[in-house]
Amino acid sequence: MRLGPFVLPSRLFVAPMAGVTDRPFRQLCRRLGAGYAVSEMVTSRRDLWASLKTSRRTDHTGEPGPIAVQIAGTDAAMMAEAAAYNIDRGAQIIDINMGCPAKKVCNVFAGSALMRDERLALAIIDAVVGASAARGVPVTLKMRTGWSADQRNAVALARQAESAGIAMVTVHGRTREQGFKGEAEYATVAEVKAAVRIPVVANGDIDSPRKAREVLERTGADALMIGRAAQGRPWIFRDIARYLATGKEVAAPTTREVRGWLTEHLHDHYALYGEASGVRSARKHIGWAVRALPGGEAFRQAMNTIERCEEQVRAVGAWFDALAEHHERLPLPRPAGAANDDDLVMSA
Ligand SMILES: Cc1cc2nc3c(=O)[nH]c(=O)nc-3n(C[C@H](O)[C@H](O)[C@H](O)COP(=O)(O)O)c2cc1C
Numbered sequence: 001m002r003l004g005p006f007v008l009p010s011r012l013f014v015a016p017m018a019g020v021t022d023r024p025f026r027q028l029c030r031r032l033g034a035g036y037a038v039s040e041m042v043t044s045r046r047d048l049w050a051s052l053k054t055s056r057r058t059d060h061t062g063e064p065g066p067i068a069v070q071i072a073g074t075d076a077a078m079m080a081e082a083a084a085y086n087i088d089r090g091a092q093i094i095d096i097n098m099g100c101p102a103k104k105v106c107n108v109f110a111g112s113a114l115m116r117d118e119r120l121a122l123a124i125i126d127a128v129v130g131a132s133a134a135r136g137v138p139v140t141l142k143m144r145t146g147w148s149a150d151q152r153n154a155v156a157l158a159r160q161a162e163s164a165g166i167a168m169v170t171v172h173g174r175t176r177e178q179g180f181k182g183e184a185e186y187a188t189v190a191e192v193k194a195a196v197r198i199p200v201v202a203n204g205d206i207d208s209p210r211k212a213r214e215v216l217e218r219t220g221a222d223a224l225m226i227g228r229a230a231q232g233r234p235w236i237f238r239d240i241a242r243y244l245a246t247g248k249e250v251a252a253p254t255t256r257e258v259r260g261w262l263t264e265h266l267h268d269h270y271a272l273y274g275e276a277s278g279v280r281s282a283r284k285h286i287g288w289a290v291r292a293l294p295g296g297e298a299f300r301q302a303m304n305t306i307e308r309c310e311e312q313v314r315a316v317g318a319w320f321d322a323l324a325e326h327h328e329r330l331p332l333p334r335p336a337g338a339a340n341d342d343d344l345v346m347s348a
Contacts, residue, residue, distance in 0.1 A: 001222055001223055002199075003036070003093065003138060003167060003168055004137075004138030004167050005136075005138075006065070006066045006092070006093075008035045008036050009035045010034065010035025010036075010237070010241060011035060011222060011223035011224065012033060012034055012035055012212075012223070012224055012226065012237045012240055013034060013035065013036040013038070013170075013201060013223055013224065013225040013226070014026060014029040014030075014037045014038075014225070014227070014230055014234075015038070015203060015225045015226060015227030015230075016038040016039060016040055016041060016070045016095070016097075016142070016227075017227050017228075017231075018040045018041055019040065019281075020040070020231060020284075021037065021038070021039070021040055022040060022056070022057070022269075022272060023039075023059070023061075023062075023063055023268075023272060024265055024268035024269045024272055025234070025265070025269075025285070026039070026063065027062075027063065027064070027268065028261065028264070028265045029230055029237060030064060032235045032237050032238050032261070033235070033237030033238035033240070033241045034226075034230075034237040035223075035237075036066070036068065036223075037068065038068040038069070038070050038093075038142075039057060039060075039067075039068065039069045039070055040057050041070045041071065041072040041097050042054055042057050042058060042069055042070065042071050042082065042086060043072060043073065043082070044071055044072065044074075044078040044079045044081070045073070045078070046081065046082075046085075049085065056272060058089050059089075059272075060089070060090045060091075065092055066092040067090050067091055067092045067093070068091065068092070068093035068094075068095055068140070069086040069091035069093070069094060069095065070094075070095040070096070070097050070142065071083060071094060071095070071096060071128070072096075072097040073124075074114070074120070074124075075124075076120075076123040076124045076126070076128075077127060079096070079124050079127055079128050080127035080128055080130065080131035081131070083128045083131045083137075083139070084131045084132075084135065087131075087135045087137050091137065092137060093137060093138055093139075093140060093167075094128060094132050094137055094138075094139045094140070095140045095141070095142055096124065096125065096128055096139065096141050097142055098114045098115055098121060098142060098144070098157075113147075113176065115144060115146055115147050115151075115153060115154075115157060115176060116147040116151065116176075118153065118156070118160070121157060122160055122161075122164060125139070125141065125161055125164045125165075125166060126164055129164055129165040129166065138167035139165070139166055139167060140166060140167055140168040141158075141161050141166045141168075141169045141170070142169075142170040142172070142203075143157060143158075143169065143170070143171060143172070144173075144174055144175055144176055145171060145172070145174060145175050145185070145188040145189070146175050146176070146188075147175060147176045147177065148175050148176065148177040149177065151175075152175065154188050154189075154192050155191050155192050155195045158171070158192045158195060158196050158200075159195055162196045162197065162198050166198065167198060167199075168198055168199045168200075168201065168222075169192065169196065169199075170200075170201035170202075170225055171188065171192050171200065171201070171202065172203040172204045172225075173185045173186050173188060173189050173202070173204035174204055184203075184204025184205040186202060186204075186215055186218045186219045189202045189215075189218075189219040190219045190221075193219055193220045193222075194220070199222040200219070200221050200222055200223075201221060201223045201224065201225050202215050202216070202223075202225070203224070203225035203226075203227070206224055206225075206226050207229035207236075208229075208236075208240075209239050209240045209242075209243030209244070209249065209250065212224055212226075212240040212244065213243065213244060216244070224240070226240075231285075231288040232285065232287070232288025232289040232291065233288075233289075234261065234265075235253050235257075235258075235261070238250075251329060252329045252330040252331075252332050253329065253330055254324075254328055254329050254330070255320055255323050255324035255327050255328065255329065255330050256320070256324055258289070258330055259316075259320035259324070262285075262286070262289050262316060263317060265285065266282055266285075266286075266309070266312065266313045266316065269282050269285065270282070270309045270313075275308070275309050278309055279306065279307060279308060279309050282309075282312060283300075283303050283304060286300065286303055286312075286316055287300040287303070290319070292332055292333055293323065293330065293331060293332070294323075294331060295319075295323075299319050302315070303315070
């Protein structure tokens with residue numbers, strides 16, 4: 001799949017998730033089959049760029065390209081300036097956030113709230129495309145299906161965005177009003193795909209290889225974006241890729257493989273955040289990794305009392321070693337509708 005001058009190695013993307021998809025997590029997902037990863041959103045507020053949080057988000061050291069940075073804001077000139085700022089710091093693709101329902105974002109009329117004001121949305125798109133095109137950088141757009149059930153304007157906005165020079169659009173199959181409630185619908189995503197010639201990415205509730213195939217079939221989308229299902233399960237990209245290629249369900253990874261990936265992730269995480277902050281923010285990744293496993297909940301709680309990185313990584317290693325004694329493969333609950341064991345392809 002092509003995006004501007006880039007050829008992406010796979011059409012499975014990891015969704016931007018603030019507080020989750022930092023550089024270490026993006027790199028892990030990429031190693032495990034994600035073909036593309038967008039950074040957590042960076043504010044267009046210049047006064048916050050020097051903050052520790054934003055400077056971490058704009059540091060792409062060692063990240064494989066293309067480096068895609070998502071920006072969020074409400075003012076066209078500030079958004080253009082944010083695009084230029086991030087391009088100067090290594091961004092090779094700029095993504096505009098019109099999909100995030102977070103209060104912090106929507107109260108100031110950014111994120112998915114922009115879908116309610118098409119004129120402002122278009123002014124922002126024009127300004128960001130102008131600033132980025134001058135530097136040879138493509139701009140993409142991430143949005144929802146609309147503001148509310150009776151204001152589902154994703155098709156109209158996607159058409160206008162395409163005319164304004166947007167290179168790819170991602171649609172999360174929910175309205176802003178829905179937040180994360182209900183189920184994602186894919187009919188609007190299919191309408192967007194039929195309405196534009198630029199690549200369209202389908203997003204929302206893709207949590208298994210079967211669901212991935214179903215969403216591809218129902219939308220005709222060029223690519224899929226996966227968010228929450230990758231939390232604690234970053235190998236989902238590899239599983240989906242294999243299933244799409246072979247039509248066969250993939251066995252769970254071995255417990256030792258997962259131990260290795262998590263350990264590697266924790267070391268990268270500590271390197272970015274440092275000891276005090278890293279040990280705390282790593283807890284959520286550990287929690288997601290163990291939550292569905294036998295004894296996982298008790299271990300997750302025990303993790304909260306550990307305050308040193310070295311001790312945390314040691315405890316994680318020991319816990320997975322003990323699990324591996326009884327389970328060669330990760331004992332995950334079977335997803336609804338999964339095939340028989342006979343259909344499993346062993347991932348040696
Ligand atoms: C914790 C969290 C943080 C998110 N942060 C962002 C963000 O910074 N920018 C954005 O466009 N979407 C953000 N999203 C939305 C996701 O990118 C994605 O559109 C949504 O989770 C639906 O996909 P999923 O069902 O695969 O999770 C966030 C979602 C979650 C759960």
